Amino acid sequence: MSRPTTRTALWTVLSFAGGFSAGAEAQTLDYDSLENLFGEPITTAATGTPQKAHASAANMTIITADEIRQSGSRNIPQILSRVPGLDILRSGAVAYDVGVRGYQEPMQSRLLVLLDGRQVFQDDYSRTVWENLPVNVDDIRQIEVVTGAASALFGSNASGGVVNIITYSPLYETSDKASVSYGSNRTRQGDVTASGRMEDLGGIKISAGGMNGQEFGARRSSSEQGVTQDPAHRYVAASQVFQLSSDLQAFSDFSYSKSRSTEAYFSGRLGGIDDFVSSARGGFTWQSALGTIKGNAYWNHSRVENNDSSPYFVAYADTTDLFVNQLEDAFRVGSDHTFRIFGEYRHIDFRLDAPQVAPQSPALAEDVYVLGGTWLWQIRDDVSWTNAARIERLGLQETGTIWSESVMPASAYDHSLATFSDNSGVVYTLTEQDTARLAYGRGVQMPRLLDYGFIATNWNTSGSGRLQERVGNPFLKPTIVRNYEIDFDHKMPAVFSTMRTAVFFEQNTSLINTMTNVGTVQTSVSNATRTAYSVNMGDSDGYGGEIQIKGQHPSGLRWDASYSYAIVEDSPSVKSALGVGYHDSTPKHHVRLLLGYSVGPWEFDGDGEFLSSDFTRRSAGTDFSTYTPGYSTLSARIGYSLNEHLTLSLSGTNLSQARTWASAFPSVERQALLTLSARY
Amino acid sequence: MGGLLWAALGGITPVSATDAFDLSVGLKTLPLLSQRIVGPVNMAIVFDPGSPESRADADAIKAAADGGAEVPGGERLVPMLVAADDLSRLKGARLLFLTQGARAGAFDAVALVAAANGILSMSADLACVRANKCVLGIVSRPTVEIYFSRPAAVASHIGFTPAFTMLAKPN
Numbered sequence: 001m002s003r004p005t006t007r008t009a010l011w012t013v014l015s016f017a018g019g020f021s022a023g024a025e026a027q028t029l030d031y032d033s034l035e036n037l038f039g040e041p042i043t044t045a046a047t048g049t050p051q052k053a054h055a056s057a058a059n060m061t062i063i064t065a066d067e068i069r070q071s072g073s074r075n076i077p078q079i080l081s082r083v084p085g086l087d088i089l090r091s092g093a094v095a096y097d098v099g100v101r102g103y104q105e106p107m108q109s110r111l112l113v114l115l116d117g118r119q120v121f122q123d124d125y126s127r128t129v130w131e132n133l134p135v136n137v138d139d140i141r142q143i144e145v146v147t148g149a150a151s152a153l154f155g156s157n158a159s160g161g162v163v164n165i166i167t168y169s170p171l172y173e174t175s176d177k178a179s180v181s182y183g184s185n186r187t188r189q190g191d192v193t194a195s196g197r198m199e200d201l202g203g204i205k206i207s208a209g210g211m212n213g214q215e216f217g218a219r220r221s222s223s224e225q226g227v228t229q230d231p232a233h234r235y236v237a238a239s240q241v242f243q244l245s246s247d248l249q250a251f252s253d254f255s256y257s258k259s260r261s262t263e264a265y266f267s268g269r270l271g272g273i274d275d276f277v278s279s280a281r282g283g284f285t286w287q288s289a290l291g292t293i294k295g296n297a298y299w300n301h302s303r304v305e306n307n308d309s310s311p312y313f314v315a316y317a318d319t320t321d322l323f324v325n326q327l328e329d330a331f332r333v334g335s336d337h338t339f340r341i342f343g344e345y346r347h348i349d350f351r352l353d354a355p356q357v358a359p360q361s362p363a364l365a366e367d368v369y370v371l372g373g374t375w376l377w378q379i380r381d382d383v384s385w386t387n388a389a390r391i392e393r394l395g396l397q398e399t400g401t402i403w404s405e406s407v408m409p410a411s412a413y414d415h416s417l418a419t420f421s422d423n424s425g426v427v428y429t430l431t432e433q434d435t436a437r438l439a440y441g442r443g444v445q446m447p448r449l450l451d452y453g454f455i456a457t458n459w460n461t462s463g464s465g466r467l468q469e470r471v472g473n474p475f476l477k478p479t480i481v482r483n484y485e486i487d488f489d490h491k492m493p494a495v496f497s498t499m500r501t502a503v504f505f506e507q508n509t510s511l512i513n514t515m516t517n518v519g520t521v522q523t524s525v526s527n528a529t530r531t532a533y534s535v536n537m538g539d540s541d542g543y544g545g546e547i548q549i550k551g552q553h554p555s556g557l558r559w560d561a562s563y564s565y566a567i568v569e570d571s572p573s574v575k576s577a578l579g580v581g582y583h584d585s586t587p588k589h590h591v592r593l594l595l596g597y598s599v600g601p602w603e604f605d606g607d608g609e610f611l612s613s614d615f616t617r618r619s620a621g622t623d624f625s626t627y628t629p630g631y632s633t634l635s636a637r638i639g640y641s642l643n644e645h646l647t648l649s650l651s652g653t654n655l656s657q658a659r660t661w662a663s664a665f666p667s668v669e670r671q672a673l674l675t676l677s678a679r680y
Numbered sequence: 681m682g683g684l685l686w687a688a689l690g691g692i693t694p695v696s697a698t699d700a701f702d703l704s705v706g707l708k709t710l711p712l713l714s715q716r717i718v719g720p721v722n723m724a725i726v727f728d729p730g731s732p733e734s735r736a737d738a739d740a741i742k743a744a745a746d747g748g749a750e751v752p753g754g755e756r757l758v759p760m761l762v763a764a765d766d767l768s769r770l771k772g773a774r775l776l777f778l779t780q781g782a783r784a785g786a787f788d789a790v791a792l793v794a795a796a797n798g799i800l801s802m803s804a805d806l807a808c809v810r811a812n813k814c815v816l817g818i819v820s821r822p823t824v825e826i827y828f829s830r831p832a833a834v835a836s837h838i839g840f841t842p843a844f845t846m847l848a849k850p851n
Contacts, residue, residue, distance in 0.1 A: 334850075
């Protein structure tokens with residue numbers, strides 16, 4: 001087993017010794033006061049420094065706490081399904097993958113997800129375990145969604161976009177909420193958040209919750225039935241923020257979460273997966289003579305247990321430890337230039353706990369050094385130009401032992417590579433009502449840890465009796481995503497609405513196909529050893545656009561209508577691990593219509609969606625290769641405030657039919673949820 | 681002191697009256713102070729007694745303050761009219777709202793007294809913040825913009841959260 005390096009330990013100790021931290025802006029920003037003052041949401045997502053949402057150089061959608069409540073959803077992917085450009089692939093009752101502008105597949109890698117500045121995207125499979133997030137949905141202040149490559153701003157794996165989840169800061173806002181829900185599929189859910197503030201000195205917040213339910217009852221093969229398990233989730237999270245002096249804030253947070261689900265792997269096979277994730281973080285924000293200096297250090301520990309047992313593989317587990325240390329300085333030069341420079345050190349240990357036929361005990365370590373910066377130039381009152389760049393150097397190291405006859409010897413893993421990403425965006429405020437945005441991003445999607453270091457040998461028990469060897473491929477190139485985009489926003493005060501439009505063109509090079517079978521070799525263990533590893537398979541282009549009209553009338557009526565169009569063109573060699581090209585797995589058309597009305601203590605909200613056809617594949621012993629015709633869904637919520645503290649709501653999803661055939665995976669069932677919420 | 685400086689009054693600035701919305705925007709900056717005001721917010725509305733426009737603006741601000749202007753956080757707002765030639769009455773004030781239409785010489789007087797007493801000064805007349813005499817300049821329409829004078833803030837020992845200073849426009 002590898003251990004964090006001395007450098008890792010030193011960085012971490014220094015950061016915590018200060019007591020403090022930061023990805024920090026998210027945690028220490030007084031969003032409420034700033035939004036109240038400037039009359040629009042504030043974000044740090046595009047530049048790392050606070051900006052009014054309309055001035056952001058990235059295509060950004062901000063989902064407010066009111067919109068989250070009105071959605072009636074108790075899970076984040078369903079809330080995200082309202083954002084133009086995002087598509088949801090659902091492979092189980094709580095198993096979601098969120099795709100950005102096409103490239104739909106299980107264990108989606110292209111979307112980086114952050115929770116209060118901490119990465120909750122998991123590097124093992126490069127995925128987000130949405131059902132495992134340690135957050136009370138009622139405690140979310142806003143969700144910022146960036147579509148388009150944003151690696152220079154957020155880091156690798158923000159190749160398709162970013163979801164930045166921000167909860168209420170205990171320093172500035174009290175957040176005392178509780179809710180209990182009961183619904184179909186024997187769903188029982190409860191969440192509670194309690195906070196305490198000491199005037200302006202500090203605040204503390206604790207959240208805890210859990211959920212139990214029943215997996216969808218759709219038809220499954222016998223092998224799938226063996227791995228199907230009912231969903232469950234438990235979590236606890238605590239955060240503290242202190243104002244140590246007028247110039248210095250410090251914070252720390254801790255979380256633990258475990259979840260159980262049945263969901264699709266990247267290959268399209270359903271499996272039962274248990275995730276256990278814990279985290280600790282500290283940081284500071286210091287307003288110094290040199291600018292606003294922030295430090296942020298955190299540790300994510302995740303363990304994944306797969307009960308996936310098939311003739312082709314055995315149950316296994318993997319453990320990932322991620323240490324992140326970030327330091328940045330944001331400062332102004334003159335009245336027109338804002339800079340942010342940052343450095344980052346990441347260390348990852350990845351260990352596979354699988355029965356090995358061959359004598360080996362593999363473990364992989366990654367060391368990543370990052371330098372970068374952003375520059376916001378307010379050229380004129382109505383024109384700003386944002387630039388960002390990030391350079392990374394990644395070093396791999398095999399820290400365990402590898403079978404001497406492996407096709408990829410241990411020395412091959414001592415490998416390094418350098419990458420860079422950049423973003424540039426011009427925002428032109430044409431009139432009080434019109435804003436145009438021209439944006440470019442070069443994003444980097446690093447290979448999964450699985451691609452680099454999933455090293456296992458087992459017997460194929462399906463008949464051949466051959467040894468199967470899966471090896472990492474340290475020579476994989478990262479996928480590069482270049483996004484070109486023109487956006488235009490138009491306020492229509494006469495009809496209380498804002499129209500947002502975007503057209504984009506995206507180039508993907510060096511896409512990765514995970515665990516492709518690459519040949520047979522002779523070894524002393526088996527006459528024929530079948531070997532598989534991940535390869536770079538080719539390129540792909542995407543293009544399309546989005547249009548959204550959203551508004552609210554003083555009478556309480558609100559609306560949100562949008563249409564997304566996406567086309568993906570793959571080079572002939574491109575087929576995802578799912579076994580289909582991205583051209584086929586991308587629904588071209590996505591139409592959404594949301595209507596809501598608030599009157600007195602009542603809130604009524606309805607949501608209709610239509611997605612056009614696509615093609616997915618489910619590997620289940622017997623193939624469920626599926627062309628899914630276009631389908632529509634209806635969701636609704638009725639909320640009633642019993643008094644200033646209590647709200648009762650009834651929400652339902654997939655109301656138009658008992659089962660919705662949305663992909664090759666089990667049909668999505670109609671669900672209803674009764675929720676009692678308290679704010680105290 | 682204020683009276684002496686008042687002798688050096690300059691010309692009259694054209695006026696567009698400060699209204700309740702301008703005042704509410706100004707008050708919404710208070711939670712963003714690095715050291716928040718605790719307790720009643722004594723707000724001095726400083727006017728130029730020699731300028732009818734300034735006097736009228738002061739009355740408008742006072743009316744808005746008395747008419748239910750809210751301080752975020754629920755603290756009580758206590759407005760008082762203070763003539764620019766009688767700034768000794770500023771003691772005890774936590775916030776100073778300078779009217780529009782005051783002659784430029786009033787800026788110096790206000791700045792000195794605000795600095796000496798650690799008072800947050802603001803005005804919808806941007807000339808004050810541009811001269812580094814007021815800490816904040818308030819623009820509420822068509823969109824809210826806050827202008828921030830770091831020298832004036834330093835002189836008055838006033839600090840704001842880093843995010844606010846990033847979002848405010850330098851004077």
